[in-house]
Amino acid sequence: MEDEDYFAIIGIGATGGAVLEKVYQSGMRNCRFVVCLEDVTALNASYIPAKIRLAGNEAEVGQAEQRLTEEISRTIESTELVFIVAELNDAGISRTATLVAQQIRAMNRRCVAIVAAAANPAFPLAVPDEATFQVLSSLCDGLMAVRSTGAEPDTSVHAMTSAIRGLVAMCRASWDTVDFSDVAYVMRGTGRMAVVEQEADGEQRSEAVLAGIINQLAAFPFALRSVDRILLHLSGSPANPVRMREQYTLVKGLTDQIGSQPRLFKTVYSEDGALEDRLKMTVLLWTPV
Known part of the structure; x- marks a missing residue:
């Protein structure tokens, strides 16, 4: 289609x-x-x-x-x-x-x-x-x-x-590791959700992205500690891809906010030349009701 x-x-x-x-x-x-x-x-x-x-x-x-x-x-x-x-x-x-x-x-x-x-x-x-x-x-x-x-x-x-x-x-997205069926799977059942995205550059870009994500999540009225499923997308440029340290900072920072490991946590990576030196993170959080 x-x-x-x-x-x-x-x-x-x-x-x-x-x-x-x-x-x-x-x-x-x-x-x-x-x-x-x-x-x-x-x-x-x-x-x-x-x-x-x-x-x-x-x-x-x-x-x-x-x-x-x-x-x-x-x-x-x-x-x-x-x-x-x-x-x-x-x-x-x-x-x-x-x-x-x-x-x-x-x-x-x-x-x-x-x-x-x-x-x-x-x-x-x-x-x-x-x-x-x-x-x-x-x-x-x-x-x-x-x-x-x-x-x-x-x-x-x-x-x-x-x-x-x-x-x-x-x-x-046309990734090999995630597609619409993954999003539909995360959204199954009855629940409340949030989707936020943030990008930043510089030596502390992962820390800046994490801070922006947490700040945006404050706009959604549900308890982060009840989040059950997460779909996370990290993207950098071919010249400056997502580093292992940055992945660790972002994943740990997000799970620390939630307070526990969700039952479903899937991470996907991609490269986008338009990002140049920026790191971008998009995350879907789902909590059942």
């Missing part, structure tokens, strides 16, 4: 639309994009070619959901993996995300939902709109929750964008 028919990303609401714009403008053209917004002005201004207007009031819900169902069916007909990106801060967005997930499941496509929710200092591992979260858990193959700070720039948008890029890179 061609790359352009393999992935679809559906951004719902303002936050989902912002993530979609960032991914689209980053150059990831070989997948399908759909933006779903209530604001007509924002929808018209979007660079995304496939646009769906969400209902502005209860009277419009029926027609809006019909348009949504028809467009989603056309978009994902020949895809294998679909991302749903949204912030669960509005009943209409939660309803739309659930409807999209139901449509994807009915068409027997693999689905990953990446949702943002406002952070609650009193309950750092809790997710607002838990009812929608649980419904999405039952409908999607993978579910990522990101804390939304509400500050500018919103770190949740960066975390969600990075997660999509990292997971797409893992699924698309």
Whole structure:
């Protein structure tokens, strides 16, 4: 199957639309994009070619959901993996995300939902709109929750964008040692997940990459010590490949954060001339629920 028919990303609401714009403008053209917004002005201004207007009031819900169902069916007909990106801060967005997930499941496509929710200092591992979260858990193959700070720039948008890029890179890779079936295996069952990526150069590049990875993981509201499966990708350039010392630093640093050895831990290496002197790490973490 061609790359352009393999992935679809559906951004719902303002936050989902912002993530979609960032991914689209980053150059990831070989997948399908759909933006779903209530604001007509924002929808018209979007660079995304496939646009769906969400209902502005209860009277419009029926027609809006019909348009949504028809467009989603056309978009994902020949895809294998679909991302749903949204912030669960509005009943209409939660309803739309659930409807999209139901449509994807009915068409027997693999689905990953990446949702943002406002952070609650009193309950750092809790997710607002838990009812929608649980419904999405039952409908999607993978579910990522990101804390939304509400500050500018919103770190949740960066975390969600990075997660999509990292997971797409893992699924698309033509390595002998890992492919989409590995990612699907890690994502089996019901669980919460995180995907982060970081790169750095210099003599202490592995330490810098590890610090960046740990800092990014703070945006995901689940306990690192419950992580059960890890898929890790390390990449350097042919002129400056990943060294054994760097591998040890990164793997040990990550497992120290988790506190135990996960039941599944797979590491893959690749070379990318564009990295020059930089070291890049992408990691998928999965914790069952």
